[in-house]
Amino acid sequence: MRLEALVQASIQQALAELGWSFSGLIPVDRPRRPEHGDLSTRLPFMLAPSLGKAPQEVAHALAQRLRHNLAFAAVRPEAGFLNFVLQPQALHAVLKEILQDGLAYGRSSVGEGRLLQVEFVSSNPTGPLTIGHLRQAALGDVLASLYEDQGWKVVREYYLNDEGRQIDLLAQSLWARYRQALGHDEPVPPGGYQGAYLVPLGEELAKAWGDRYPVWTEQARQVFRTEAVARMMDMIHEDLQAIGVRFDVWTREGDLHRRGLVSEALQALRDKGAVYEKDGAQWLHSTAEGLSRDVVLVRSDGTPTYTMVDIAYHLDKWRRGFTLVIDVQGADHVDEQRQVLLALKILGLPHGFLRYCLHQFVTLKGEEGVQRMSTRAGRFLRLTDLVDAVGRDVARYFMVMRKPESHLVFDFELAKDTSMENPVYYVQYAHTRIASVFREGAKSGEWPVDTPQVDLSPLTHPEELALVKELDRFPDMVRLAAQELAPHLVCEYLEGLAGLFHPYYARVRVLGQGPATPARLCLLAGIKLVLARGLGLLGVSAPEEM
C-alpha cells in the first residue's frame, strides 16, 4: 500500500474507534523538517472546531489510538499536527511494490479511456517554427503524455490556419522573392514576410516556372498561396520531427468552412439570442455575460472572423466526442479564450470541457541582448537551430522546466556554453550511473537479483529510506502535474530525486557489500525505473551511457 493510503486508512480506523467522523479526504503532508516525522496530517485543526476541542487535544487522542500500529515507529502529536515516523519495513514493502509494478508504476486508469484532445502549436503556416513555438510544442506534448499516463485516450491535434489575409501576404511575399530571383526589383509588400527563408524558395520557383507570373493576378495569388502553404508545412513538419513531436490529426480551417460548421455554429448562437447586428456586422453580446467587450463574429463584408471560426471548431470538438479539450496557447490569446469559453457556455457545453494551458512568452537572450521575436519581420531563432545547438533533450526539458504562466528567459549562449552544468544532464547522469553499477554488477554476478526474494532489511540508512519515500511520491506527482496542467512539476521532481541519489551514491558503496548489496541494488533499480518513467513523460531520453 502506498504511504499516503496507509496513513489515511490508519486514521480512519482510529476515528471510528473514537466515535468521530470526518468526511472528505484526510490530508497527508510530507514535512520538510525531519523532526516532524516522515508524514504528517493537519487533520486535528480541521476536526477541532466541530468536536469543541483544542487541536492539540484531538491530536493527542488520535495518537493514543495509532501508537500501536505496526507500520509506525512513532506517532507524535506536536503543536496540533499529528506526525508519523514510519517503520523501515513499511518502506521496504513500498519498494517491493514499485519494482513489481515496473514501468506501470505511477500509471493510473482514472481517465477510463475517455477521449481527450490536446491542441497545440497550431502555428500559421507562414514560416518555420521558432523558439516560441517550441515551448508550445513541448508543453502540449508533455501534457498529452501525462494524460495518457492517467488512462485517457489522447489525440494530439494541430489546427492549420490556411485561409485569410496572412496567407495572402505570405503568398505575395513569396511571389516578390520569386520576381527578385528573376532579376526584377519587386519589393516584399508592406507588412509582408521579410524572413530570409522565402529567398531560396523564390529561387527554386524562378527556375521551375521562369517568367510565367510577371504580375500579381488572381491566378498568381491562387498558385502562390498553394505553393507557399505547402512549402511552409514541409518546414513545420521538419521542425516538429527535430523535437520528436507527432500529431494525430491536422485540421484545416478550410475544412470547417466546407463542412458548413461555421454557419451552423453562428445559427446556434443566434438561436440563443446572443448575436446582434451593428454597422452591418454580426456581434456576440459578450458584455451581457460580463466580458469587457463584444466581439465581431461576421464582418460587414460577410466573412466570419477568426473568433467565429474558433467557436465553430470547438463546438465540433464537442461533437467529435471529446470529454475534455486542452488548448495550449500563448498569453496574447487570453481575450480570444474568454470569448470562446463564453460562446461554448451559451451553447450549453459543460463547464470544464475546454481548458486552456496559457503560457507566457519565451524571451531570447543572445549575443545582442534580449530580442523581441517576430516571424513577419524575419527576426526569430529557428527551432531547428536551437535543437542543433543544444540537442533535443535539453531543448524540450528547458521549455517545460518552468511553470507555463511564468516568463521564460532562454539564454542561448548559456545553454550552449554551460551544457555541462545542466539539470537535464544531472538527472540523466543519475540514470546512467545506475546503469553503470548494473553493468559492473553483471561482471561480478551480483546483478541481476531476484527481486521478490531479496531481503530489504539492510536498507536502514536515512538516505535510503528518504529515497524510497521520494519514489513513493511519484504517482501523486504525475497526477497533480496532469490535473494542474503543470509539466514543470515533473522536472522539479526528477531534480529532487537525482539530488537525493547522487550524494547517497557518493557515500554508500553498493557492490561487494554482502547482504546489503542485493537490497541496495533493488533500491537503485527502483530509482532507475522512476527516473526513466519521469524522463519518458517529458520525451527526454534516459541513457544507459553518456
Add this chain to the structure above:
RNA sequence: GCGCCCGUAGCUCAGUGGAUAGAGCGCUGGACUGCGGAUCCAGAGGACGCAGGUUCAAAUCCUGCCGGGCGUACCA
C-alpha cells in the same frame, strides 16, 4: 483607462493555507589508491514588491497601491 499573468537569494526560478522559505547557476573553500568527478561536502548570500485585511496558521487567500509582461482589431 480596463482585463489577465508575473514580482521569492547576485542571476534563472521552485514552493497543492501549515511548523525555522528552497534548488540550480554564479561566488568562496574543500574531497578522487573502490561501483562513471557530467559527482560530492562546507560556507557566504532573503524586508517572499509595498500597505492593510481574513485565519489557530499567509510567500500562498481578499482589497488597494507600486513595478514588469501581454491583451484591449470588422488581424490571426
